[in-house]
Amino acid sequence: MAKPQPPLKSPNGLLHGALDALILKTLSRGPKHGYAIARFIEETAGDALLIEDGSLYPALYRLERKAWVEAEWGTSELGRRAKLYRLTAAGREQLASEMATWKKFSSGVAKVFAT
Amino acid sequence: MKRSLRSWLWRVPLDQEFDEEIELHIEMRTRELVAGGMDPRSARAEAIRRMGDVAAFKRACVDLGKKRDREIRMTLWLEELRDDVRFAFRQLRTAPAFTLVATLTLALGIGANSAIFALVDATLLRPLPYPNPERLVTIWEKSTGTAKGFASPPNMLDWGARTRTFEKIAGFTPSVGQMVVAKPDGSAETMSRQWVTAGIFDVLGVPPIAGRTFTADDEQQRRRVIVFSEGLWESRFNRNPNIIGHEVKLDGELWTVVGVVPKDFEILGNTSMWAMRPFVNMPPRARAAYILQVVGRMKPGVAIDAARSDLEAVATGLSREFPDFNTARGVTLEPMHDTMVGSDLKTTSMLFLGVVGFVLLICCANVANLLLARATARTRELAVRSALGAGRRRIVRQLLTESVVLALIGGAMGIGVGAAILRIAPVFIPDGLLPGTVTLQFDMRVVAFCAIAAFVVGVLFGIAPAWQATSFSSPEVIGADSRTTTGGGGRMRSLLVVGEVATAVLLLFGAGLLLRTLMAVEAFDRGFKAQSVLSMLVDPLGSSYPTPEKLQGFFDQVEAEVRAVPGVQDVAWSSGVPLGDSLFGDYPQSYEIVGDPPVDEARKPRADYQVVSSTYFSTLDLAIVAGRGFDERDRRGSPRVAIVNEAFAKTLGGRDPIGMQVSFKPADSTSAKPTTVEIVGVAKQVKRRPDEPKDFVQMYSPLSQDLSDDMIILVRSQTGRASALTPSVRAAIAKIDRDQTVGVASVTTLEDVEWQATGRHRFRAVMVAAFAGLALLLAMVGVFGILAYSVQQRMRDFGVRRALGASSGDVIRLVAGNAIRVIAAGAVIGLVAAALTGRLIVSMLFGVQPLDFWTFALVTLVISVTAVASIAGPAWRAVRIDPAAVLRSK
Secondary structure, three states, X not given: OOOOOOOOXXXXXXXXXXXXXXXXXXXXXXXXXXXXXXXXXXXXXXXXXXXXXHHHHHHHHHHHHOOOEEEEEEEOOOOOEEEEEEEOHHHHHHXXXXXXXHHHHHHHHHHHHHO | OHHHHHHHHOOOOHHHXXXXXXXXXXXXXXHHHHHOOOOHHHHHHHHHHHHOOHHHHXXXXXXXXXXXXXXXXXHHHHHHXXXXXXXXXXXXXXOHHHHHHHHHHHHHHHHHHHHHHHHHHHHHHXXXXXXXXXXXXXXXXXXXXXXXXXEOHHHHHHHHHHOOOEEEEEEEOOOOEEEEEEOOOOOEXXXXXXXXOOOHHHHHOOOOOEEOOOOHHHHHOOOOEEEXXXXXXXXXXXOOHXXXXXXXXXXXXXXXXXXXXXXXXXXXXXXXXXXXXXXXOOOHHHHHOOOEEEEEEEOOOOOHHHHHHHHHHHHHHHHHHOHHHXXXXXXXXEEHHHHHXXXXXXXXXXXXXXXXXXXXXXXXXXXXXXXXXXXXXXXXXXXXHHHOOOOHHHHHHHHHHHHHHHHXXXXXXXXXXXXXXXXXHHHOOOOOOOOOOOOOOOOHHHHHHHHHHHHHHHHHHHHHHHHHHHOOOHHHHHHOOHXXXXXXXXXXXXXXXXXXXXXXHHHHHHHHHHHHHHHHHHHOOOOOOOOOEEEEEEEEOOOOOOOHHHHHHHHHHHHHHHHOOXXXXXXXXXXXXXXXXXXXOOOOEEEEEOOOOOOOHHHOOEEEEEEEOOOHHHHOOOOEEXXXXXXXXXXXXXXXXXXXXXXXXXXXXXXXXOOOEEEEEEOOOOOOOOEEEEXXXXXXXXXXXXXXXXXXXXXXXXXXXXXXXXXXXXXXXXXXXXXXXXXXXXXHHHHHOOOOOEEEEEEEEHHHHHHHHHHHHHXXXXXXXXXXHXXXXXXXXXXXXXXXXXXXXXXXXXXXXXXXXXXXXXXXXXXXXXXXXXXXXXXXXXXXXXXXXXXXXXXXXXXXXXXXXXXXXXXXHHHHHHHHHHHHHHHHHHHOOOHHXXXXXX
């Protein structure tokens, strides 16, 4: 699994890992399709995290390959067939561990900045 | 579980899946932007812009998706495999008797195959253990008599000096002789040694592990130098480096140990040391001494064809320069690996490989039969599984997994069987069949062979039963009474047994032919008695005997001294022994009868030439059938005489050979002067090789009239144990030559020579007979199996018949009838196959034709007897059925 990831564009240099974590967090509130995930991140983070819409999908496929999310066909608000992503148990664990790591990291950074 | 279902349920192609997702995304974004006040057209453009480089994302996603699907399928597959294997083990545990018989059968088959594979691998498959072995070539001297003769030292040196395609050329004596090693305490022992020329280690690319190897300087200075093998260095000198430079007394002379070479070098000859024989300032007649096996290292990038034409040109030049010796003499080149392996070993290996392959097939058939019987019993189970939704593929796979698991267990046990065979095999392998110290070892290659063989075998014997077991219609089977489900499996089982019997008969037939060959070889009247005759090569070294008189004196004195040893009955000298090597090598004489019309040199008859002392015939108990033997009249200077053998006499067309004058000279020599001798006697025919197809023509000359300095002394013991005389005979020889300049070598008894000469026939016959016996046993187990099973299945039928008045005879006929049909069909097919394929082993036969009547008769007898044995049990069981009990039971 330690293969180099395909090059992805993320305008503000958002790390793959961070995007993955954001997706997992988003899905922790229930299954969503791609556009809904993008909207949720936009609305919560405001303009702080600008990502290209398309870059979301490789991240979703990557997460599915790792079995942290799974996909199923559902129906969108438009009444069309939509691919819905759902967090798996493994994904939930991964999210918890990433959030813990992030907390430690950010509080460390905050402490250094506070000096 | 859901995840593993994905790849099966999700039927949308990956790129379509992605496109659909993206389209939905763009549409929803557009709607959002329109809702925010944008006009639809620019809203859609903006939505697309915000997607970014869709093509790149699509590539990434399709790639990730493909990998994901592959992984899912793999996991699914592994999970199923794990379940299947677990289930297979559970199934095998529920039928321990079946499992035991099947795995043991497979272990025998795979074990035998792995042992033979080890033989083939060690000899045919592996390259020689030298650097760049593909550049090593054996160079034989070709004459009209043989394409692969040994070379004379001057010719070898000239080849080396004139070639443009070889880096270096060197030689060695093919036979390993003995040297007497004087020990510090005054006693002596013999050790094997091989003569080599100075460059041999350079040609083969063997670096010394201590000291150095021989140099051109050693040869120029005629130093007595010797190189030890690693084995000797280790066992005798504890790897002490101080041995280098030391002198050891060998054959009464001091030799300097210059170095030690690694074990790999022993491939040339199974020996513990190599002594350098210098070839400088040789007399012209040395060009006719064909004693060396020559090996050359080609320059890098030279093809053997180029080397061949190069050396052929060199040989043509030598023929012109030395017409006396080299007329009609050329060269034959072959890769050294071919020389080392030899065609005899190759054919033997292929024979064994074929035989054990057949044995394995029979094992497969037997296990397949067991599986078929079990599958019949399991029909209901499988039908239920099928009804519950398992597809045919899935059930076939499950059954195949079971058979592969079974085969792998058998293969693991087969590794043990193979290792055991290899442990005891060396006892049966005749000397000289394997080149040098090629040892049979059980290594990872053999284990890998076992694993692969087991897997293939598992699929092979599993596929038919699996297919058979799944060809049913489930409602029918589930509803039916289990006793009625004996159906179609029966025919396939019978066919398998027919095949087994046919194969066993084929192998038996081959074994029969080889055994008849062995008997023919051993029982053949060789014209002499080999029992209790000791043979030693006596080589009066150095220049102590410069004149023929002195040499003759030496031979006479030794003979007298040895004759005086207690227990010695007779003593003789000879240049060769029947069935053994001749000291003259391949050196035929062409001859003509004086007074007959002259014949062209090329069309003159040829005879083997042997020099013997007058007591030779009495020592070997070799009869003089006409005329007289040699006696004291035949001295040096008296008219030359000869004794010819029966084959020689037969060429005379009924004329009496006694008194005839024969003129002979070395064949192929244009300038050698012919010698004229008078035939005084005819000796009984002896065999030069145990499986000679044609009697060979031979002339004996008395030692006194043609002295040569290397002779074999033959000592017949009174008591029978010839080898017990060795020390006293050696002591007697040492008494004559106090300076110990007598090299006594090649101590052996003629019985050993004889045993060795017949060794490969014995080896082949014993091995093939053992495997054929195994095959027969397995085939009969197969017959027994189907019979016992069918009796079991037809209990009720027999019971009813008995109740209705059928006699024991009727029941036996019923049981045996089918079995006899199966065996007879197998036997006929096997015999026809044997008749068709017998020609393939004709090169290994002697004294017996491939269509030998007695072998046919014997095989038929054996198969009939064993058939009766295998039928008896089930038939007895059927006869003893108690009709009342059976009918009551259900």
